[in-house]
Amino acid sequence: MIKQNLSESQQDYLKIVLDLINEKKVARIKEIATRKDVSMPSATEAMRKLSNEGYIQYSAREFIELTAIGEKTAHRLTSKHSFLKHFFSDVLNINEDAADQEACAVEHHLSDSTLERLILLYQFLNECEKNDARTINLFKECLKAAEGGAQSSVACRNCFIAHNFPHHPGEKTLHTLLANLIRGQDGQIVMLGPDSEIRLSLIEKGLMPGSLFHMEEAGDASSPFVIQTDGCLIELDEEAAKMIEVAIEQPE
Amino acid sequence: MIKQNLSESQQDYLKIVLDLINEKKVARIKEIATRKDVSMPSATEAMRKLSNEGYIQYSAREFIELTAIGEKTAHRLTSKHSFLKHFFSDVLNINEDAADQEACAVEHHLSDSTLERLILLYQFLNECEKNDARTINLFKECLKAAEGGAQSSVACRNCFIAHNFPHHPGEKTLHTLLANLIRGQDGQIVMLGPDSEIRLSLIEKGLMPGSLFHMEEAGDASSPFVIQTDGCLIELDEEAAKMIEVAIEQPE
DNA sequence: TTGCATAATTAGGCAAGCCTAATTAACTTA
DNA sequence: TAAGTTAATTAGGCTTGCCTAATTATGCAA
Known part of the structure; x- marks a missing residue:
């Protein structure tokens, strides 16, 4: 009788029913349909x-009530959301409306065990005594700097490679800017720089930390850099290429 | 001609096509069907x-090739994944297979702007110079402790409220354990304690940081605590109740 | 208590994404 | 090059979740 896995849509209905019962004592087809933005027959x-x-x-035509398991499930879903x-x-400083939407989109697909890890991360950032300085505040400073355009992100430029190179002297890899590579070198993206507009455009192109690439054509101020990732060629102008920290094999 | 929003399923197909072209030079219906775990007609x-x-x-019956936009899209999706x-x-220390599955489940629903924030968080934890001690390593220590059962999480117990109470003296709220509240008090969950089994069971019940509740019935070693959240009654045994840090209004 | 407005349901349809069974095309090899 | 194997396609069907239009039930007001 009890199906274990409710569809996304069914999960949404269940949450709406719980909400309505809490808010208005009863859940009616009409309200359910309105909230879910569907027709009444669909809700029925x-x-x-x-x-x-x-x-x-x-x-x-009778009252809608949650069963014990329905209530439990609805509550779990609501909390996850x-x-x-x-x-x-x-944490990520996304505005309320967008955060809500995003939570809606993701909640159905995130397992409880991953949720647990996010909770641990959240707790760590906010509360862990090892972080005496409240790490979350440091991160928020960074976010604030990173959210503005190039001009407003001065504070964050200091995080970026150019100033303290090489980054991890003990390791076998060397960190540098993508713009410094020569044709034929392989590398991996480590970090995207402080300009928010450029950063978003890089992300849209599929370039982000972890991406492996091959330098196909080293550019300069007048001609674009061409890199290959995943079998695809991607062009970057110099400004963008200087905004990408990469790791390369130690030259010897 | 170009539909802006590919369905989840279509996105998966597109990624598979890119993968196959990269791996085997050509993408064939049969392989596509196998990878997607569907029948050949579905792939066709x-x-x-x-x-x-x-x-x-x-x-x-002809070769399958990506168009420019197809390649761009496929690459973006693959990188996101x-x-x-x-x-x-x-970061979250989830094992490779589970991480892969989870990425599959979530990737279609996470917007690029949220992705950007996650990238910034990742960069902050790993690289930001403000974190001279490489915060990510601190977090991993915590995770390691939090992953084991009660016995192995000694290291993380120190993070937990009981030892350094009250937590945030400057604020209007007081932190304590849920087990210390009396009937009728309201509170908000701040943190779940170190035992991983109990923590997961709390999460499954829908109790996590941020949850507001009302103490319906204060329990003890022999009778359960009963709290209300979201209109639902939830029972907790004493052990669990002692594993939940909550914030309450300052008594005066 | 009759009539009307509103709520809810039934009936019938549509798109997406999958399926099986049957057919056709393309390779491969004796 | 004819036969057999494998790959791909067509045809026809199913389920989920939505829709509109039409019908029925409910409750309130004159």
Whole structure:
């Protein structure tokens, strides 16, 4: 009788039912349809299904009530949503509305065990005594700098490679800027620089920390850099190439 | 001709096509079907669609090739996937297979702007010079402690409230353990304690940082604590109640 | 208590993404 | 080059989750 895995849509319905019962004592088809932004027949059908699967009690034209398992499930889903929203807005500093949307989009697909890890990360950043300086605040400073355009991100430029190169002297790899590589060298992206506009455009091109690439054509102020990743050629202007920290094999 | 939003399924097909072309020079229906774990007719149909929408070049029984936009899109999706996998396994310390699965599940739903924030967080933890001690290593220590059962998490117990209470003297809220509240008090969960089994069971019940609750019935060693969140009653045994750090209003 | 507005349901349809069974095309090899 | 194998396609169907239009039930007001 009880199906283990509710579809995304069914999960949404279940959360809405819980919400409505909490807010207005009763959940009505009309309200459910409105909140889910679907027609009333769709809501009716969804209720019938949830009822068949044991999550709510419902017969045509009667009160909708959550069963014990329905309530438990709905509550778990709701909490997951709130935590994710919380994480997105508090930690990643995404504005409330976007955080909410994003939480909606992701919540159905994140396993409980990954959620646990995010919770641990959240707790670590906010509360862990090892972080006596409250790391989260440091990160927020960085975010603030990184959110503005090039001009406003002075504070964050200091994080960037050019100033303290090579970065990790003990290791076999050397860190430098993508713009410094010559044709034929291989590398891996380590970090994207402080300009938020350029950074987003790099991300949209699929360039981000971890990306492996091959320098196909070293450019300069007048001709673009061409790199290959994943079998695809990507062009970058000099400004962007100077905004990418990469790791390369130690030359000897 | 070009549809802006590819469905999840279409995105997967596109990534598979790029992968195959990179690995084996050509992408064949049979291989595509195998990787996606669907029948060949399904793969054929998907190719027809992607072709109509301008992402690949394909006519029946001929070579499948990516168009410029198809390649760009596929590459972006692939990178997103790798970064997320990277983040899950490197930062959150989830094992490779699970990280891969999780990245698959989430990648379609995470917006580029949220991805950017995750990248910034990743960079901050790994590289930001403000974190001279490489915060990521601190976090990993915590994770390691938090991953074991109660017995192995001695190191992390120190993070937990009981030892350094009250936590944030300057603030209007007071931190304590859920087990210390009396019937009728309201609180908000701040942190889940070090025992990994209990922590997961709390998360499954929908209790996590940020959850607001009302103490319905204060328990003890022999009778359970009963709290209300989101209109739902939840029972906790004493051991669990002592593993939850909560914030309450300052008593005066 | 009849009539009307609103809520809910039924009936019938559509798109996406999958399936199996049957057919056709393309290679391969004796 | 004819036969057999394998790959790909077509045809027809299923499920989920949505829709509109039409119908039925409910509750309130004159």
